[in-house]
Amino acid sequence: MTQEHSPYWPAHLPTHLTLPATNLYYNAEVSAARYPDKPFIVFYDTPVTFAEFKDETERVAGYLQQCCGVKAGDRVLLYMQNSPQWMIAYYGILRANAVVVPINPMNMTDELRHYVEDSGARTAFVAQDLYERIAPLAGEADGQLAHVIVATYSDYLKRPSCITPPAFVGAPRRVDNGGNNGIAHWADVLDARLEPGPLTAGPDDLCVMPYTSGTTGKPKGCMHTHRSVMCTAVGLVNWFGGRQDSIMLSVLPLFHVTGMQTGLNAPLFSGATVVVLPRWDRDAAARAIGQHRVTEWWSISTMAVDFLSNPQLDDYDLSSLRVMAGGGAAMPDAVARKLQDKTGIEYIEGYGLSETIAPTHINPPQRPKSSCLGIPMFDVDARIVDPETLVEMPVGQTGEIVTHGPQLMQGYWRNPQATHDAFIEIDGKRFLRTGDLARKDEDGYFFMADRLKRMINASGYKVWPAEVETMMYYHPAIQEVCVIAARDAHRGETVKAFVVRNARHAGTVTEDDIITWARENMAAYKAPRIVEFVESLPKSGTGKIMWRLLQDQEAAKAAR
Incomplete structure (x- = not known):
């Protein structure tokens, strides 16, 4: 292998990175000792200091061990929007020597069932706005959740904010456990003040298990150790010169490995402050940058496009931004130039997978190339x-x-x-x-x-056609289905399904009916936005559906 990129390697960095021989939770202990009164999290102007963060993770760990029976190596589901509770629960699970299973909050009940059954998790953290989706899986039977901890985001709205929280964030507690001892509220978990046992996890023990799908079958858990997670977290801090006084904007979903590493694990290692937004809102993001003097922001290209197309953008102070980086899809040259004109900074693109817990490649900040994965x-x-x-x-x-x-x-x-x-x-x-x-x-x-693999990239979300097809076959009117990528001006690509209807439903089910059903039964980013009924699907001599032919035909149609 050659090293053609050596002349462009950042001059201040070594090519080898010595990794800490510790578990990931140790970073929380170090930063709490170094910067106890400094805000680690800012959530709509309510701060959570490093000392408070560590204290609450220990209370969560104690409850997991003493009330939920969580033991070393057990998997625990984490199913929420970005929030202080997401971050605290993540490290509480690690403090209990257990393994985090982060779940996309867009997933629906049937999708959640697979994660519960496959991971073997018996305990889950869930936000109250998502509770109804996970409630059918809570119970004492094998393969179901015995313990569910329900979080109310508004518990962490303790100060007035210049940014109005969305309704689901400001909502008061409304989930009743109905006498079910397996259902506990986040506030009650903290109030119990239970102390955890010893921290025993080592660098080669399992740490987090994000799920990814593929060309066939259902999503698969990627087994990451404390060492592999530490690798990209520490690597990102070094690459961008992260410091304890950096201020990060965390709006990428934390369940996703890039959001997880750039919005939680890397800043905790460096002692930086994280300004957390639960979901994308371009005005909230711009206001947060100016209000909190954000210095670094990781996004996906579709976020950047939406952000820069805001007609009110000139009303916001973006002067504190020093780094804007991301991936998921190539950044259009015109948008990158607009970003540089507005802020004076260049968008730094990177590349990685769930299997690599974020980037393996990234552009040198001093010499980036556009629409490039990096080195x-x-x-x-x-x-x-x-x-x-x-x-x-x-x-x-x-x-x-x-x-x-x-x-x-x-x-x-x-x-x-x-x-x-x-x-x-x-x-x-x-x-x-x-x-x-x-x-x-x-x-x-x-x-x-x-x-090479069959995948759709919709606004940075990876959609695996085989998984969507598996879900769609549950619809009684669908006899056969093939899912491909279609062009989309905003998302880049979107999900299209060719459907052969069962003869019994030929005159009673419409394309819109299928689309509506899909949105009710699977995550919104996976659900087909286009359905086309066909009499038959093209097949090979061995009877396999020729998805590539349909994909090529769709691309040719878009080109015309």
Whole structure:
């Protein structure tokens, strides 16, 4: 492997990064000792100091151990919007020596059932606005949740704010446990003041298990250790020169690995302050930047496009911003130029996967390239190989990205076959097959070319057609279905489903009926926004649906 990017490596940084030999929770202890009275979280102008954060995580851990029976290595679900409770619960789970299973708050009951059953979790944290979705899974039966801790976001609205919280954040407590001892309120958990046992987790114990899907089957849990999570968290702090007086805007979803690392784990390591918004709102984001003098903001390109298209943008003070970075999809050149004109800063793009717990590649801040994945980060060996022969491709030619480094997952939870298929060995090293096709230029920068794997990128959310198809077959009118990507001016790509109707429903079910049903039964970003009824789906000689043909036809239609 060559190192064409060496001349462009940030001059102040070593190429090797020595990782702490500790569990992730130790970072909370260190920052609380160093900066006890400094705000770690700011939630609509209500601060949570580092000392308060550590104290509340210990109370959560004590409750998990003493009241929920959580033991070392147990998985615990975390199902909320961005909030102080999300962040405190995450570290409370780690303090209990358990494993965080972060869940997209857009998921519906049938989707949640898979995460509960597959992870084996018996305890979950849920926000009250999402409680009705998880309530059917709470009970004493095998494969169900025995304990549910319900959080009310307004518990952390203790000061007046210049930003009006949305209604679901300002709502008072309304979930009644109905006498069910398995249902507890967040405030009651803290008020119990139970102390946890010893912190025993080591750097190679499981830490967090984000779920990702793929070309077949249901979502799979990516097993990350404290060491692999520490790797990208510490790497990001070093890459951008994170300091204890940096102020981060956390509006990327925390359940997503990029939001998790940039909005929680990295700033906790450095002692920075995090301004938290529960969901995207361009005016709230702009007001927060000016009010709290935000210095760093990680986003996705669709957020940046929406932010910069705000006709009121000139009314806000953005002068404190020093770094704006992200990924998910290439940033359009015109938008990047507009960002630079408005703020004087360049958008820094990166690339990573759930399997790598955020970036393996990122652009050097001093020499970024547009619409570019960047260069491999600390200790990452990334190559472009022929997907069939696995031979490394010459500069400029397209092949599959394979990557080796300390941030790689251990494998997929309880899925040895998928784990086997995800990794290859080259030169005695274990490489992850990303399924992404890219090329490398003469400077060693990586550029996305296409996808080897079947995936839709809708506003930065990865949608796996096979998972959507599996859900859609539950509709009684659907005989066959094939899901592809369609062009979308705002989302980049959106979800389209070709549907063959069951003969019994041919005249009674419309495309809009299918769309409405999908939105009621799966996360909004996965639900097809376009449904087209067809008489049949194209199939190969072996009877497999030829999704690629439909995808190519859709692309040709969009080009016309």
